[in-house]
Amino acid sequence: MRVAIVGATGAVGTEFLGILEERRFPVTSLSLFASERSAGRELEFRGSPVTVRALPDDGDLEADVVFSSAGGSLSRAHAQAWARHGAIVIDNTSAWRMDPDVPLVVPEANGDDALAHRGIIANPNCSTIIALVALAPLHRAFGLRRATVATYQAVSGAGMAGIDELRDLTRAALDGDPLRPRKFRHSIAFNLFSHDSDIGDDGYNVEERKLLLESRKILGLPELRISATCVRVPVFRAHSEAIHAEFEGPVSADAAREVLAAAPGIRVVDDRQRNTFPMPLDASGGDDVLVGRLREDTSLPGALALFVAGDQIRKGAALNAVQIAEHLIAQGALRAPVP
Amino acid sequence: MRVAIVGATGAVGTEFLGILEERRFPVTSLSLFASERSAGRELEFRGSPVTVRALPDDGDLEADVVFSSAGGSLSRAHAQAWARHGAIVIDNTSAWRMDPDVPLVVPEANGDDALAHRGIIANPNCSTIIALVALAPLHRAFGLRRATVATYQAVSGAGMAGIDELRDLTRAALDGDPLRPRKFRHSIAFNLFSHDSDIGDDGYNVEERKLLLESRKILGLPELRISATCVRVPVFRAHSEAIHAEFEGPVSADAAREVLAAAPGIRVVDDRQRNTFPMPLDASGGDDVLVGRLREDTSLPGALALFVAGDQIRKGAALNAVQIAEHLIAQGALRAPVP
Numbered sequence: 001m002r003v004a005i006v007g008a009t010g011a012v013g014t015e016f017l018g019i020l021e022e023r024r025f026p027v028t029s030l031s032l033f034a035s036e037r038s039a040g041r042e043l044e045f046r047g048s049p050v051t052v053r054a055l056p057d058d059g060d061l062e063a064d065v066v067f068s069s070a071g072g073s074l075s076r077a078h079a080q081a082w083a084r085h086g087a088i089v090i091d092n093t094s095a096w097r098m099d100p101d102v103p104l105v106v107p108e109a110n111g112d113d114a115l116a117h118r119g120i121i122a123n124p125n126c127s128t129i130i131a132l133v134a135l136a137p138l139h140r141a142f143g144l145r146r147a148t149v150a151t152y153q154a155v156s157g158a159g160m161a162g163i164d165e166l167r168d169l170t171r172a173a174l175d176g177d178p179l180r181p182r183k184f185r186h187s188i189a190f191n192l193f194s195h196d197s198d199i200g201d202d203g204y205n206v207e208e209r210k211l212l213l214e215s216r217k218i219l220g221l222p223e224l225r226i227s228a229t230c231v232r233v234p235v236f237r238a239h240s241e242a243i244h245a246e247f248e249g250p251v252s253a254d255a256a257r258e259v260l261a262a263a264p265g266i267r268v269v270d271d272r273q274r275n276t277f278p279m280p281l282d283a284s285g286g287d288d289v290l291v292g293r294l295r296e297d298t299s300l301p302g303a304l305a306l307f308v309a310g311d312q313i314r315k316g317a318a319l320n321a322v323q324i325a326e327h328l329i330a331q332g333a334l335r336a337p338v339p
Numbered sequence: 340m341r342v343a344i345v346g347a348t349g350a351v352g353t354e355f356l357g358i359l360e361e362r363r364f365p366v367t368s369l370s371l372f373a374s375e376r377s378a379g380r381e382l383e384f385r386g387s388p389v390t391v392r393a394l395p396d397d398g399d400l401e402a403d404v405v406f407s408s409a410g411g412s413l414s415r416a417h418a419q420a421w422a423r424h425g426a427i428v429i430d431n432t433s434a435w436r437m438d439p440d441v442p443l444v445v446p447e448a449n450g451d452d453a454l455a456h457r458g459i460i461a462n463p464n465c466s467t468i469i470a471l472v473a474l475a476p477l478h479r480a481f482g483l484r485r486a487t488v489a490t491y492q493a494v495s496g497a498g499m500a501g502i503d504e505l506r507d508l509t510r511a512a513l514d515g516d517p518l519r520p521r522k523f524r525h526s527i528a529f530n531l532f533s534h535d536s537d538i539g540d541d542g543y544n545v546e547e548r549k550l551l552l553e554s555r556k557i558l559g560l561p562e563l564r565i566s567a568t569c570v571r572v573p574v575f576r577a578h579s580e581a582i583h584a585e586f587e588g589p590v591s592a593d594a595a596r597e598v599l600a601a602a603p604g605i606r607v608v609d610d611r612q613r614n615t616f617p618m619p620l621d622a623s624g625g626d627d628v629l630v631g632r633l634r635e636d637t638s639l640p641g642a643l644a645l646f647v648a649g650d651q652i653r654k655g656a657a658l659n660a661v662q663i664a665e666h667l668i669a670q671g672a673l674r675a676p677v678p
Contacts, residue, residue, distance in 0.1 A: 146638050146639070147638070148487055148583045148636075148638060148644075150489030150568075150581035152491070152531055152570065152572070166529070167513065170509060170513065170529075171513055174506065174509065174510055174513075185613070185614055185615070186615075186618060186620075187620065190505070190509075190573060190574050190575050190619075190620070191574060191618055191619055191620040192491055192572060192574060192579060192618065192619060193614075193616065193618045194614065194616040194631075194632060194646065196614065199611040199614065202634060202635065202637065203592060203611065203632065203633060203634035203635075203644075204634060204637065205614075212637065225637070225638035225639065226637075226638055227583060227634075227636045227637050227638035227639070227644055229489075229581040229632060229644060229646060231491065231579075231581065231646075233491070233531060233572055233573075234529060234572075234573050234574070235529050235530060235531060235573070236529050240531060240570075242489035242568040242570065242581075244487045244566060244583075253542060272538040272542065274524070275524055275533065275535060275538065275544075276524070276525075277532065277533040279525060279530055279531065279532045280529075280530055280531060281525075281526065281529070281530040292533075293533060293542065293568060294542060295541060295542035295543060295566075296541065296542075297487075297566045298541065298543065298551065298564070298565075298566050299485050299486070299487060299564035299565055299566035300485070300564065300566070305487075305542075305566055305568060307533065307568060307570075
């Protein structure tokens, strides 16, 4: 399989390299693309250096599958051309997610939706993916109706610049040096703030709106009601979410735990004796979404409270995209062309 | 007024000194008490040193008002004796909060309840106080029925040891040194975890249970339904909380904003244009609870979403206790004895 990564030098782009290698993805050739500024850099894949190139003008990435994470406007401008040259584009930006002709896929929730693609498949937003790995099996078992979500989102969602800023400002704060945020409007050192995305007339920011609209599309529930409060916290690379969920009928914590324990992509971490539940540090670098704090909601009989944590760069981005490609391969829908 | 502070060397105890000075509390004599280990230390009040003493065996603190924050078991053992010797004890531990003979008071919510004391008045838990400064005026205007709360709690809730641990482990993490938590079970450096309190059979921890039971008592709403998820975050001294609230009738964001803007102890910080909302760093060191992210809940018509932040050591503890004493003074219910 000829694989191209667009945005190869970013936080998600570099993660693709490791994940393709770890999972023995059937790569026959690997092309790495990034901005002109990064062209010429070398990244390592399977022990060999691969040179990063600028995107070709003609849109032919000479690839069977393209993993794109170089920003929405670039993807909006070029993804169709990449697909016209024969690639299946798995796009990790917001550009195509709500396009009715583009499947939006979390393999654990709606993997087969990917089969209906017309050249582009969208990878959902990170906080949506992490919530839905837990909510999709609960929905299948009990019928999800409403959820309120409060997020604890890592700085990696803002890319390498977010990661650098957390490290640099934290050191400055410890040393008593002035705090000069560059990537974020506010200092993230020992602080937290409402998500750094635009805010609509109803007061919800874009991140919160994604959680609502993307979940509706992925679960095929146009009437699903979600209200989210998205918050950036001083954590490097895993998002956590406190969720209250309401279903068609009453759901016990035990029934939910049983469903979640059998669901793919989940590790139940719910040790009340040792006060050990999902934590971003434990989720970081792993594939599973950690799910715990399973409780029957004391404020609404039949509803459920839970807490999840997942690696934002992996399951929230690169891993989910690779899993979409793997699902296509398993279904015979993504093949290397016969030479 | 003869004032005694029990637990004077702790995070809350030292905060009392500054707050009494700032607010020109009518102190005629100040006695500082702490454990045997801390006895002999000197703390400064109004420019003069005050020597910390061990508690006297006879329970006579020679004080008109005692601010106690030295732990629940000590307070349970001694507060009644302090009161028998003529002091009004304003207790900042969990010892007396749910005692039906002890008022539990947030001055902005139920200040006059303090007048019915029998020698002891309880200061609520920090996360309860910070939520209720915002929820109490909304309740008065609209009738609170249900709330779900996700907290982002500072390490100062675990005292000086929590503050030291966040600083030390963060530096260790930045330096690549091993992380050895002492105060908390898990590392708080660039991490977060479910609140470090015991967990009941229903899966809720003690902190979450306090938010429910204390809110019911303070608001006089025995049927109030609250479900909380309490989370410790790597922030030094202000708690934040994402709240979804349901009322007797529909509440618009504008109506809520108007009520909150006129309510005591609150600063509305809700600047959608500049993406500036309540942040723990802005709340730290201040008296107000910051309230913002005011939205009509997209998932439940008529309900409200909001986000609050308040200094855990000040309004969540020492300041609230001093305000209770000030309320008693203003009502003529706390006076220095005639010599």
